[in-house]
Amino acid sequence: xxxxxxxxxxxxxxxxxxxxxxxxxxxxxxxxxxxxxxxxxxxxxxxxxxxxxxxxxxxxxxxxxxxxxxxxxxxxxxxxxxxxxxxxxxxxxxxxxxxxxxxxxxxxxxxxxxxxxxxxxxxxxxxxxxxxxxxxxxxxxxxxxxxxxxxxxxxxxxxxxxxxxxxxxxxxxxxxxxxxxxxxxxxxxxxxxxxxxxxxxxxxxxxxxxxxxxxxxxxxxxxxxxxxxxxxxxxxxxxxxxxxxxxxxxxxxxxxxxxxxxxxxxxxxxxxxxxxxxxxxxxxxxxxxxxxxxxxxxxxxxxxxxxxxxxxxxxxxxxxxxxxx
Amino acid sequence: xxxxxxxxxxxxxxxxxxxxxxxxxxxxxxxxxxxxxxxxxxxxxxxxxxxxxxxxxxxxxxxxxxxxxxxxxxxxxxxxxxxxxxxxxxxxxxxxxxxxxxxxxxxxxxxxxxxxxxxxxxxxxxxxxxxxxxxxxxxxxxxxxxxxxxxxxxxxxxxxxxxxxxxxxxxxxxxxxxxxxxxxxxxxxxxxxxxxxxxxxxxxxxxxxxxxxxxxxxxxxxxxxxxxxxxxxxxxxxxxxxxxx
Numbered sequence: 031x032x033x034x035x036x037x038x039x040x041x042x043x044x045x046x047x048x049x050x051x052x053x054x055x056x057x058x059x060x061x062x063x064x065x066x067x068x069x070x071x072x073x074x075x076x077x078x079x080x081x082x083x084x085x086x087x088x089x090x091x092x093x094x095x096x097x098x099x100x101x102x103x104x105x106x107x108x109x110x111x112x113x114x115x116x117x118x119x120x121x122x123x124x125x126x127x128x129x130x131x132x133x134x135x136x137x138x139x140x141x142x143x144x145x146x147x148x149x150x151x152x153x154x155x156x157x158x159x160x161x162x163x164x165x166x167x168x169x170x171x172x173x174x175x176x177x178x179x180x181x182x183x184x185x186x187x188x189x190x191x192x193x194x195x196x197x198x199x200x201x202x203x204x205x206x207x208x209x210x211x212x213x214x215x216x217x218x219x220x221x222x223x224x225x226x227x228x229x230x231x232x233x234x235x236x237x238x239x240x241x242x243x244x245x246x247x248x249x250x251x252x253x254x255x256x257x258x259x260x261x262x263x264x265x266x267x268x269x270x271x272x273x274x275x276x277x278x279x280x281x282x283x284x285x286x287x288x289x290x291x292x293x294x295x296x297x298x299x300x301x302x303x304x305x306x307x308x309x310x311x312x313x314x315x316x317x318x319x320x321x322x323x324x325x326x327x328x329x330x331x332x333x334x335x336x337x338x339x340x341x342x343x344x345x346x347x348x349x350x351x352x353x354x355x
Numbered sequence: 356x357x358x359x360x361x362x363x364x365x366x367x368x369x370x371x372x373x374x375x376x377x378x379x380x381x382x383x384x385x386x387x388x389x390x391x392x393x394x395x396x397x398x399x400x401x402x403x404x405x406x407x408x409x410x411x412x413x414x415x416x417x418x419x420x421x422x423x424x425x426x427x428x429x430x431x432x433x434x435x436x437x438x439x440x441x442x443x444x445x446x447x448x449x450x451x452x453x454x455x456x457x458x459x460x461x462x463x464x465x466x467x468x469x470x471x472x473x474x475x476x477x478x479x480x481x482x483x484x485x486x487x488x489x490x491x492x493x494x495x496x497x498x499x500x501x502x503x504x505x506x507x508x509x510x511x512x513x514x515x516x517x518x519x520x521x522x523x524x525x526x527x528x529x530x531x532x533x534x535x536x537x538x539x540x541x542x543x544x545x546x547x548x549x550x551x552x553x554x555x556x557x558x559x560x561x562x563x564x565x566x567x568x569x570x571x572x573x574x575x576x577x578x579x580x581x582x583x584x585x586x587x588x589x590x591x592x593x594x595x596x597x598x599x600x
Contacts, residue, residue: 040512103485103492103493103494104491104492128494129494131478131495132481132482132492132493132494134479134482135477135478135480135483136482136485136492138448138479138483139486139487144448145448145479145564146564147477147479148477161567163570166475167366167474167476168473168474168476169572170371170372170571171374171569171570171572172569172571172572173566173568174566175565175566176564176566177564178562178563179563215490215491215521215525216520216525217519217521218517219518219519219520220517220518221516221517221518223514227514228514229513229514230513230514232513235599259600270531277530277531277532278511283368283473284368292600302369302371303368310572313597313599326580329578330576330579331579331592331593331597332578332581333589334580340583343584347586347590348600350587351587351590351600
């Protein structure tokens with residue numbers, strides 16, 4: 031019985047986090063001595079579908095019905111559950127993305143499966159138990175959950191698993207399912223994408239600003255540094271509460287939890303709620319004029335200094351580095 | 356309009372999270388519990404939507420008697436009445452089953468909850484209730500307007516948003532942007548004491564998940580400080596030592 035992985039696309043393209051999910055699902059399939067079937071729903075080109083094979087899918091089910099071109103939570107959940115049934119898959123894996131978080135519980139309920147959301151590691155299989163580590167308490171801790179049902183749904187946190195290029199290929203098959211009309215009640219009217227910016231949950235590098243920047247007019251240098259590094263911009267809660275930056279940039283316990291390779295915090299003191307949201311960052315750099323700022327206690331690298339002095343110098347240093355790299 | 360708001364009782368955001376019994380139990384000693392911040396947003400929007408006698412807001416919580424201060428807080432903020440399902444909230448599936456059972460017997464036009472609770476962060480209850488009631492569910496909404504029998508919602512996606520039109524009834528998980536949390540006033544606090552709080556017994560649920568252990572993140576090493584004049588050195592460290600650029 032294969033493992034099934036749902037590979038969501040954004041505007042017909044797969045993001046890096048989806049290749050992470052495929053690689054992760056492949057590792058689960060290998061551990062279960064079985065194959066990996068991917069299911070793609072929407073308008074994805076043959077070239078892009080082939081990439082799923084490269085990262086480990088043995089077979090790809092391609093659902094391209096007109097009605098399913100745009101994401102509809104209820105209908106997509108039905109398609110994924112039907113695919114799991116027709117493949118005989120006991121394990122369904124998807125991304126813990128914004129859409130995945132709406133899908134996983136519905137697929138779980140349809141399949142009578144326990145749902146491990148926010149997974150950050152491969153399942154531990156011992157003594158007939160199936161346990162997974164997941165984020166909890168908004169980044170302040172992890173919980174190990176055991177799924178006791180025969181069927182299991184796992185939603186993987188982005189940036190938690192390395193993409194593995196297997197260099198293999200998959201056979202692509204068209205797949206169609208009859209989805210009941212009442213699954214299409216929610217109607218998509220418009221998608222607004224900010225194409226010029228790197229999305230925060232997907233970013234490898236995040237440059238984040240806090241109250242120390244004194245006002246929204248001073249974000250130019252944050253954006254310049256982010257652009258140079260190919261980073262997303264973020265902010266602390268007081269900054270989004272004050273309306274200096276949009277809520278979608280708020281990182282912390284009651285905002286977005288991020289896990290980039292590099293998190294650069296500028297003028298953020300490091301309140302416990304903010305630290306919760308960034309605890310899974312691989313490397314943390316803190317720039318703050320207060321040497322007693324709590325953020326330095328969790329940082330890997332730090333500069334004690336005024337942001338208005340340090341950041342322009344850092345921008346010059348990054349430019350110099352890029353010129354020689 | 357009848358609105359049901361699902362609320363959760365969670366550790367205050369300032370809580371330092373620790374565990375006991377060989378890291379198998381959450382250490383609740385000395386922890387202040389609060390109304391889940393995202394649920395506060397759901398509640399605030401529900402109160403706005405029913406403003407001026409245009410409907411009722413019922414809050415529901417699955418918890419033991421210890422969650423009643425949080426339920427009273429929701430009543431003080433402005434909920435019409437409350438229901439407590441008398442059981443420890445085992446996990447999202449258990450909670451969703453209880454809420455769906457109650458909602459089936461009491462037709463609601465709209466069900467709201469926070470995008471996630473800040474303890475287990477699952478974002479699962481809304482979609483599970485949606486599936487159990489066979490109604491649309493929409494996760495992580497940033498805007499909610501209702502006109503007649505339809506709602507327009509903005510849903511967060513990576514790097515943008517989707518605008519959807521959804522017929523009532525449906526269930527949604529709310530985030531910042533939907534409403535500003537409301538602070539209870541003195542009249543609210545006084546009236547909360549006498550507002551109806553119904554306690555009902557749970558239905559049986561076939562469980563499929565157990566939390567078996569907890570871990571706290573590994574501590575980081577000592578911070579390496581670089582002087583403000585040595586930004587080039589920092590860039591070099593990030594490249595050669597940390598290997599992140």
